Amino acid sequence: MASATSPSVRVRFCPSPTGNPHVGLVRTALFNWAFARHTGGTMVFRIEDTDAARDSEESYDQLLDSMRWLGLDWDEGPGIGGPHAPYRQSERMDIYADVAKKLQDAGHAYDCYCSAPELDERRAAARAAGRPSGYDGHCRDLGAGQVEAYKAEGRPSIVRFRMPDEPITFTDLVRGELTFTPENVPDFGIVRANGAPLYTLVNPVDDALMEITHVLRGEDLLSSTPRQVALYKALIELGLASYVPVFGHLPYVMGEGNKKLSKRDPEASLNLYRERGFLPEGLLNYLSLLGWSFSADEDVFTVAQLIEKFDIADVNANPARFDLKKAEAINADHIRMLDVKAFAEACAPWLRAPFASWAPEAFDQAAWEAIAPHAQTRLQVLSDITANVDFLFLDEPVHDEASWAKAMKGEPAALLTTARAKLEAADWSSAEALKEAVLAAGEAHGLKLGKAQAPVRVAVTGRTVGLPLFESLEILGKEKTLVRIDAALAKLAA
Numbered sequence: 036m037a038s039a040t041s042p043s044v045r046v047r048f049c050p051s052p053t054g055n056p057h058v059g060l061v062r063t064a065l066f067n068w069a070f071a072r073h074t075g076g077t078m079v080f081r082i083e084d085t086d087a088a089r090d091s092e093e094s095y096d097q098l099l100d101s102m103r104w105l106g107l108d109w110d111e112g113p114g115i116g117g118p119h120a121p122y123r124q125s126e127r128m129d130i131y132a133d134v135a136k137k138l139q140d141a142g143h144a145y146d147c148y149c150s151a152p153e154l155d156e157r158r159a160a161a162r163a164a165g166r167p168s169g170y171d172g173h174c175r176d177l178g179a180g181q182v183e184a185y186k187a188e189g190r191p192s193i194v195r196f197r198m199p200d201e202p203i204t205f206t207d208l209v210r211g212e213l214t215f216t217p218e219n220v221p222d223f224g225i226v227r228a229n230g231a232p233l234y235t236l237v238n239p240v241d242d243a244l245m246e247i248t249h250v251l252r253g254e255d256l257l258s259s260t261p262r263q264v265a266l267y268k269a270l271i272e273l274g275l276a277s278y279v280p281v282f283g284h285l286p287y288v289m290g291e292g293n294k295k296l297s298k299r300d301p302e303a304s305l306n307l308y309r310e311r312g313f314l315p316e317g318l319l320n321y322l323s324l325l326g327w328s329f330s331a332d333e334d335v336f337t338v339a340q341l342i343e344k345f346d347i348a349d350v351n352a353n354p355a356r357f358d359l360k361k362a363e364a365i366n367a368d369h370i371r372m373l374d375v376k377a378f379a380e381a382c383a384p385w386l387r388a389p390f391a392s393w394a395p396e397a398f399d400q401a402a403w404e405a406i407a408p409h410a411q412t413r414l415q416v417l418s419d420i421t422a423n424v425d426f427l428f429l430d431e432p433v434h435d436e437a438s439w440a441k442a443m444k445g446e447p448a449a450l451l452t453t454a455r456a457k458l459e460a461a462d463w464s465s466a467e468a469l470k471e472a473v474l475a476a477g478e479a480h481g482l483k484l485g486k487a488q489a490p491v492r493v494a495v496t497g498r499t500v501g502l503p504l505f506e507s508l509e510i511l512g513k514e515k516t517l518v519r520i521d522a523a524l525a526k527l528a529a
């Protein structure tokens with residue numbers, strides 16, 4: 036039950052629609068979502084699109100599409116609405132103008148007429164003198180005459196929030212109690228000279244109006260928190276908010292070379308993981324481990340288990356390291372966890388589209404269903420399916436010259452000729468019998484199975500690595516297998 040003292044959890048995910056979604060953003064969305072679902076709270080999805088120059092509709096569509104793909108559903112927001120609609124800040128401009136005016140009327144904000152060169156000059160002077168270099172409060176208490184004079188000059192003004200003169204303290208859910216002293220948090224702009232409200236205003240105003248109880252976001256935003264706490268207190272005084280939300284700052288994610296993973300790093304792009312065929316559950320599982328852990332000895336779990344266990348209080352303040360290998364290994368485990376039908380369906384995007392030559396009639400559903408269980412136990416990402424099964428659907432195997440050169444060493448023609456004869460005579464109803472045939476061919480030429488099967492594999496599939504060979508041959512069938520060995524022999528003879 037919501038009440039003024041213990042409101043039920045309301046969290047928000049509030050990205051700006053600029054560029055492609057990245058894994059840091061998804062981690063933030065996930066932690067908010069998992070906390071909402073764990074507590075039976077409400078997930079609010081808000082779009083912070085107040086920067087017309089950087090925001091795009093395309094990015095907005097991508098954000099929604101990404102959230103849907105990941106299965107991170109929201110209770111209020113785009114496409115659903117809710118009691119605090121609209122959820123796009125570009126549609127809430129009147130609200131911000133009204134709140135800015137109220138803040139100003141109550142003395143919590145003031146017009147600042149300082150020009151950029153003036154600010155720069157004073158900042159440099161303060162630095163040189165070893166004083167704090169933030170805004171110096173020049174326009175805090177201008178006399179009416181001075182204001183008139185600035186106006187007469189035609190000076191533009193921004194609106195600045197007046198920070199209280201005492202320290203700001205709050206208890207971060209991840210890092211404990213934090214205190215910021217006034218000299219480190221100077222008065223800050225909330226409305227531009229052209230009247231456009233800034234993030235510093237719209238973000239806490241919406242958090243207040245949307246009754247957000249917990250602000251969970253990246254550590255990079257920690258420096259804005261004391262300002263937001265102060266602004267919240269002003270909003271409470273104005274009757275626009277009833278409590279300061281609790282903050283929790285999620286640890287940095289480090290990439291290659293122990294540098295902060297940047298949204299511009301290619302491995303940070305969510306689309307990359309989608310295109311490579313990560314399962315949403317696999318990716319969410321991995322991303323949840325960036326700052327949190329499921330248990331001491333288990334790091335593979337379902338989304339349902341994640342929800343059951345997730346608590347923001349268990350998030351670790353230490354930087355987390357993004358480890359692609361581990362992400363792939365966890366994804367592989369999730370591929371194994373699917374039932375084989377679901378696996379076969381999940382592979383669909385990578386089964387036909389990649390090769391124009393896979394005409395609908397070339398796609399053999401029965402062959403696919405037969406090979407799918409073998410693939411399911413071996414793939415790390417779904418996009419790998421293409422190279423593993425294309426030999427079943429192409430008229431000829433892919434021509435990979437490097438594989439050919441590697442496998443066709445020694446006397447490949449002699450070996451292939453024997454293998455062909457043994458395979459022709461073999462019982463094709465069992466992969467084991469095909470293995471015996473190739474084993475026998477190898478023995479005839481003094482080769483172990485591994486060396487004997489390499490030319491057969493390349494002749495039939497085009498590649499040196501792939502799914503278990505004898506099952507592959509069985510599924511491809513006798514006729515096609517022999518034709519491909521003949522083609523390889525012709526190529527060797529040419």
Ligand code: GLU
Pocket residue numbers: 049050051083238251252253256
């Ligand atoms: N729109 C802001 C961002 O994407 C939200 C920051 C916040 O969560 O407060 O950085």
Ligand code: ZN
Pocket residue numbers: 146147148149172173174175
């Ligand atoms: Zn000023």
